[in-house]
Amino acid sequence: xxxxxxxxxxxxxxxxxxxxxxxxxxxxxxxxxxxxxxxxxxxxxxxxxxxxxxxxxxxxxxxxxxxxxxxxxxxxxxxxxxxxxxxxxxxxxxxxxxxxxxxxxxxxxxxxxxxxxxxxxxxxxxxxxxxxxxxxxxxxxxxxxxxxxxxxxxxxxxxxxxxxxxxxxxxxxxxxxxxxxxxxxxxxxxxxxxxxxxxxxxxxxxxxxxxxxxxxxxxxxxxxxxxxxxxxxxxxxxxxxxxxxxxxxxxxxxxxxxxxxxxxxxxxxxxxxxxxxxxxxxxxxxxxxxxxxxxxxxxxxxxxxxxxxxxxxxxxxxxxxxxxxxxxxxxxxxxxxxxxxxxxxxxxxxxxxxxxxxxxxxxxxxxxxxxxxxxxxxxxxxxxxxxxxxxxxxxxxxxxxxxxxxxxxxxxxxxxxxxxxxxxxxxxxxxxxxxxxxxxxxxxxxxxxxxxxx
Amino acid sequence: xxxxxxxxxxxxxxxxxxxxxxxxxxxxxxxxxxxxxxxxxxxxxxxxxxxxxxxxxxxxxxxxxxxxxxxxxxxxxxxxxxxxxxxxxxxxxxxxxxxxxxxxxxxxxxxx
Numbered sequence: 106x107x108x109x110x111x112x113x114x115x116x117x118x119x120x121x122x123x124x125x126x127x128x129x130x131x132x133x134x135x136x137x138x139x140x141x142x143x144x145x146x147x148x149x150x151x152x153x154x155x156x157x158x159x160x161x162x163x164x165x166x167x168x169x170x171x172x173x174x175x176x177x178x179x180x181x182x183x184x185x186x187x188x189x190x191x192x193x194x195x196x197x198x199x200x201x202x203x204x205x206x207x208x209x210x211x212x213x214x215x216x217x218x219x220x221x222x223x224x225x226x227x228x229x230x231x232x233x234x235x236x237x238x239x240x241x242x243x244x245x246x247x248x249x250x251x252x253x254x255x256x257x258x259x260x261x262x263x264x265x266x267x268x269x270x271x272x273x274x275x276x277x278x279x280x281x282x283x284x285x286x287x288x289x290x291x292x293x294x295x296x297x298x299x300x301x302x303x304x305x306x307x308x309x310x311x312x313x314x315x316x317x318x319x320x321x322x323x324x325x326x327x328x329x330x331x332x333x334x335x336x337x338x339x340x341x342x343x344x345x346x347x348x349x350x351x352x353x354x355x356x357x358x359x360x361x362x363x364x365x366x367x368x369x370x371x372x373x374x375x376x377x378x379x380x381x382x383x384x385x386x387x388x389x390x391x392x393x394x395x396x397x398x399x400x401x402x403x404x405x406x407x408x409x410x411x412x413x414x415x416x417x418x419x420x421x422x423x424x425x426x427x428x429x430x431x432x433x434x435x436x437x438x439x440x441x442x443x444x445x446x447x448x449x450x451x452x453x454x455x456x457x458x459x460x461x462x463x464x465x466x467x468x469x470x471x472x473x474x475x476x477x478x479x480x481x482x483x484x485x486x487x488x489x490x491x492x493x494x495x496x497x498x499x500x501x502x503x504x505x506x507x508x509x510x511x512x513x514x515x516x517x518x519x520x521x522x523x524x525x526x527x528x529x530x531x532x533x534x535x536x537x538x539x540x541x542x543x544x545x546x547x548x549x550x551x552x553x554x555x556x557x558x559x
Numbered sequence: 560x561x562x563x564x565x566x567x568x569x570x571x572x573x574x575x576x577x578x579x580x581x582x583x584x585x586x587x588x589x590x591x592x593x594x595x596x597x598x599x600x601x602x603x604x605x606x607x608x609x610x611x612x613x614x615x616x617x618x619x620x621x622x623x624x625x626x627x628x629x630x631x632x633x634x635x636x637x638x639x640x641x642x643x644x645x646x647x648x649x650x651x652x653x654x655x656x657x658x659x660x661x662x663x664x665x666x667x668x669x670x671x
Contacts, residue, residue: 193665323610325603384604394606430606 116209126527131354132218132226138345143170143236145342147336149393150240157325157524158244159534168248168551170232177228178204184264184443185227186272186280193282196268196281212274217353226349227271231263231556233346234298238501241306242313243246245521248529250514252342254309254504261306262500264299264492270297289489290469290482292361293350294497295405295411295455296493303449304494308502311518313515315439324441326386331391336393343400347407357468361407363401368407372399373425391427394447398426401451402458409463417462421452449494456490457483474548560655560667561629565620566592567640567648572618578639579622582631590622616668617648623655623671 106375133205147163154162173181180198187196206212208219214220235255239246255539270291272280283289283296289415292299316324347365351358374393399419403410430446432441442445459481463473472478508514527533567575572589579587593614602611622633629652636650660670 126664321601323611324610325612326605338584380607383608386604388604390605427607431608434608446606 109387123215124213125219125292128353129222131221132222132349132352135345135349136226136229138342139349142233142339142342142346145335145338146236147338148331148382150329150442152328154243154328156535158526159327159342160526160530160532162243164530167237168252169239172227173232173235173259174253176256177231181259181264182224183233183360184260185267187358189279193269193286195265196272198253198273200231208559213283220449227267230294230298230482233304235259237444238306238309239304241310241440241444243311243441245457245515245527246315247514247516249511250508254508258305260502261504262497263301263413266297266301266497283489286491288485290459290471291405292408293294293404295346296490297451299401299404299448300490300493301453301457303445304497305501306444307438307449308498310438310440312502312505312509316441317441317518320434326390332393333389336396337489340396340400344393347404357408364403364407364410364415367412368399368403368415369396371416371419372396372423376427379424379427385526395423395427397551398422398447398451401448402455403497405455406459408468409459410467411464414462418455419456422451425454426451426496453490456486460486560658560671561624561626561655562655563622563629563632563650565636565648565650566617568646569618575636575639578635579632582635584632585624590619592619608629613622623658625668625671634642637666
């Protein structure tokens with residue numbers, strides 16, 4: 106004789122006090138959305154390279170995803186969000202190593218979401234940041250060297266910066282210096298994600314050098330339909346990235362959702378308007394790039410602006426980034442897919458923009474210069490962004506040089522001309538000729554033909 | 560027997576095929592090719608960077624015809640494919656030594 110009352114008692118939630126099912130559900134969904142940005146980025150980048158290197162381009166994103174997720178669980182999260190070791194520079198790498206301690210529901214502190222969920226949400230931010238870097242070294246990086254680089258980079262570049270920016274003090278916990286002492290506003294990663302990826306990409310582009318034929322050969326995007334689809338998926342995933350950073354299903358998440366929506370739209374408009382006036386045509390690559398530029402700039406500022414402010418932010422980012430992508434030809438660095446022009450410059454626009462058009466009416470509540478708040482916040486933003494830029498550039502450059510000395514970071518010139526897909530992965534993306542060959546009997550391990558190592 | 564090869568603008572392909580059918584051509588080999596002549600390609604812009612694309616898409620038509628039909632076939636192609644603008648293409652005629660129909664083994668004039 107089991108009555109309803111007894112049933113409901115038996116099924117009563119085991120969740121400890123403080124955990125909120127709505128917040129947790131949203132953060133679970135948001136984490137999955139951020140993960141979707143990885144294949145979105147693979148399409149966005151993959152379409153932009155030549156057909157002989159599209160697989161390698163996509164593999165750099167999927168490889169970064171695989172390596173970073175593992176490194177993050179092992180030690181990355183601890184470095185970023187462990188108790189501070191001193192001066193707000195670095196978290197304790199042993200504290201949460203392996204995340205095993207976070208399986209205990211009592212480990213959540215006062216948070217309304219499980220800490221282990223927060224840990225993977227943050228880890229997926231690192232995945233996107235790392236994958237973004239690969240756009241600067243398209244067509245020419247050895248795959249193994251890239252995986253080693255990105256694993257070390259997770260521990261020495263991203264995790265410390267995430268500690269500075271994202272690790273807030275709480276009861277019994279001391280976090281990073283920018284978030285708590287300097288007071289930099291960066292809601293979802295204009296510094297930690299965008300400036301970091303752009304500065305790291307610039308360093309690697311310089312370490313690896315220019316592609317054969319840079320500035321001479323027409324290195325046209327081989328499939329702009331992939332680029333458009335990828336940009337669309339990135340936008341979709343970006344709602345998880347930005348609105349998920351509210352860490353709850355609440356008013357802040359809703360405001361951020363709106364600013365993220367309009368900034369992407371305005372960025373697209375800004376970029377194609379500039380193109381139409383300067384070059385005579387509004388291009389699909391411009392529309393996709395402007396969309397991403399607008400999203401980059403709104404990432405730090407999504408909780409600091411009004412919806413109108415977000416439109417202004419997106420438009421400015423679209424125009425400024427459209428102008429900035431030409432810098433690589435002037436200065437001669439081969440940032441192949443414009444990680445610097447879009448993410449570094451867009452990240453700077455967004456980070457500094459908070460100091461200009463931030464409004465106290467928005468969730469993070471600080472008035473910028475144009476709202477009568479003076480230059481105080483602008484100064485904090487500039488110092489924070491500048492330190493992140495220099496640190497990511499120098500440290501990534503050092504790691505890149507060490508990897509290059511130890512194992513060689515760049516493929517042979519001959520292989521680069523043949524095409525990195527075929528040489529490094531023994532595959533080609535598109536089989537447009539059904540008569541290409543027959544199955545090789547092969548004599549190697551498990552019957553596979555032995556191929557030249559690269 | 561002669562081989563008539565024509566390289567024309569892709570958008571003139573349907574007109575050209577119709578014109579060839581009216582002069583009695585019953586078969587041809589068509590391929591999508593790229594190349595350039597005095598037209599010297601075109602310009603494309605990606606993220607503000609201008610590229611001179613030397614190779615322009617074209618359609619190549621190959622038809623083997625009897626000597627008597629050569630003039631009519633060449634005229635049909637020229638008339639149908641002409642726009643009067645640069646880049647219209649070329650037609651050339653070359654001698655053919657032998658033709659065999661694979662299905663029957665028929666040779667030369669009967670194989671056309």
